[in-house]
Amino acid sequence: MAHTIVIFGASGDLTSRKLIPALYRLFQKKRLPVDTQIVGVSRSEYSHDQWREQLTESTAKFVGKGFDSEAWQAFSQQIFYQPGDIQQTEDFQALGEFLKSIEPEGPVDRVYYLSTKPQLYEKAIAQLGASGLNDDSNGERRVIVEKPFGTDLASAKALNHAMHQVFREDQVYRIDHYLGKETVQNLFVLRFANTIFEPLWNHNYIDHVQITVAEEVPVGRRAGYYDTSGVLRDMVQNHLLQLMMITAMEPPARFDADLVRDEKVKVLHSVRPMVGGDFASDSVRGQYEGYLQEEGVPAGSQTASFAAVKLHVDNWRWQGVPFYLRSGKAMSCRTTQIVIHFRDAPHLLLGSKTRVPTANQLVIQVQPAEGIQLHFQTKVPDTELKTKLSSLDFRFQSECGGGAMPDSYQRLLLDALNGDASLFARSDEVELAWGIIDPLIAAWRSPAAPPLQTYPQGEWGPEWCTQWMQQQGRQWFDVCPVLKG
Known part of the structure; x- marks a missing residue:
């Protein structure tokens, strides 16, 4: 089955320093599922090639001796960029159309990675629900949330409640890299x-x-x-x-x-x-x-x-x-x-x-x-x-x-x-x-x-x-x- 990873906050440090290098190394090891697309979303205006070029430099830096130009060239063709603002509903609708244009026909599993400021988590989740991007009738839909998950018990409960309005608990992946x-x-x-x-x-x-x-x-x-x-x-x-x-x-x-x-x-x-x-x-x-x-x-x-x-x-x-x-x-x-x-x-x-x-x-x-x-x-x-x-x-x-x-x-x-x-x-x-x-x-x-x-x-x-x-x-x-x- 095909997979798509959508990274919100794609122009941030975590994406270039950790996420893309990790996905590239999985690709090198032939562990990344076949037909995996990676789509970066942020407010910065990049073309696909501009973002790939930027990631080439950062991935080579953080992977070090394990970086292989030929493998990267093949991997980078799976990377795409879609400008979007989490505050704008129409940008999520545009993202949905773009995903359909690059995904193969049939079921596709999607993982949404929230690599944004924690203050934007609830808004991003609400937008995914309002735009129908949480619909799992044509493949699994999962969301990864970075820490901190709340700043106290009350805010953690509020964030969990917001998550559960859009995604089931089994679809939510709260990450702790340790x-x-x-x-x-x-x-x-x-x-x-x-x-x-x-x-x-x-x-x-x-x-x-x-x-x-x-x-x-x-x-x-x-x-x-x-x-x-x-x-x-x-x-x-x-x-x-x-x-x-x-x-x-x-x-x-x-x-x-x-x-x-x-x-x-x-x-x-x-x-x-x-x-x-x-x-x-x-x-x-x-x-x-x-x-x-x-x-x-x-x-x-x-x-x-x-x-x-x-x-x-x-x-x-x-x-x-x-x-x-x-x-x-x-x-x-x-x-x-x-x-x-x-x-x-x-x-x-x-x-x-x-x-x-x-x-x-x-x-x-x-x-x-x-x-x-x-x-x-x-x-x-x-x-x-x-x-x-x-x-x-x-x-x-x-x-x-x-x-x-x-x-x-x-x-x-x-x-x-x-x-x-x-x-x-x-x-x-x-x-x-x-x-x-x-x-x-x-x-x-x-x-x-x-x-x-x-x-x-x-x-x-x-x-x-x-x-x-x-x-x-x-x-x-x-x-x-x-x-x-």
């Missing part, structure tokens, strides 16, 4: 295809879980947007909660989109609500030194660029095991990692002959050094039972023959074309996530908020966060990934 990363997908395999891990994946053997998404760069040119968002909205509500859900979920009966998402939602239902003093005792907020001098940041801004939050998942598997979610700007390095801290050995058998050993850790590096490390104790050779921490180290890079790891958008775009929603968020999932974060945002704006700690750029966040963890008898895994060239 879920397309190879390491995140491999977490399913690591847990559910290996008998050495899943029996230990519970409160009997795990002391706590750390999930860190650290960014090395400051807010920079995004300061105007970021100051209205902050780290809780920008990272915790989506990326970190998604990683927590996959880490904590129960195994589904089979790998089916609805069943997988059912189990993820159960995790959010099990998160213990914060009340009273929990907001101050179970969270740390910080702001890097120099944030107030960033262009677009108002004087005296209290927006947090760093957050550490302790959550409890009150179910049988995770009772008593805290999940520590941490994210920040201008930190020591760029890394996304999930660290499973196992419990200490119940008895120090070797007594005074060895130093107190560090508990076992399973480190899942999501990016940039995608891989898995298992830390365990071994004897130092030629000593009297002295121990050291050793590791088994698996790197995805070596499995790719040293080549580039596939971009997450390749996986997600292909899944959307094939109608597989396993790695996309469902409406109830989004609303439950906002229901966890909204009270924290409100508390951080109240007189009862924990103090806004400052931290130097290039560190792992506020010093108080380290002390906060030590007071609980634990330590952060503050290790930058080793990048092997």
